[in-house]
Amino acid sequence: MAKKNERVAREAIITDMNDFLMDYAAERLGKDPKLAQSVFAAAKDDLTGLDSLFKDNGVGRRTKYLEVASGFLHDEVQTAEADPNTDYDAESTALAKEAMAYLGNHAGDFDRWEEA
Secondary structure, three states: OHHHHHHHHHHHHHHHHHHHHHHHHHHHHOOOOOHHHHHHHHHOOOOOHHHHHHOOOOHHHHHHHHHHHHHHHHHHHHOOOOOOOOOHHHHHHHHHHHHHHHHHHOHHHHOHHHHO
């Protein structure tokens, strides 16, 4: 049962990360029916592609993606024994890449403001 709860929590944070990123993208680039596809295209191979897309010196990538991932990972550890050998930067980057892949596979789900 614990594994299922972990999976559900991970899926929830991935959704939140993408929601935060898409809200930021809409602020920076304007609301566009294909915005999620544009964000994914810019970052699918390298998350630093977001820096060029947003022209923000990495603010969006760090605050809307990597820091959210890091916060989730640190919160998750608080319920268990912290491993001093864990590289949270690497794990945050891995989670962000997983979230970006999810965005690419569910881009239409993140362009919801077009329905409003």
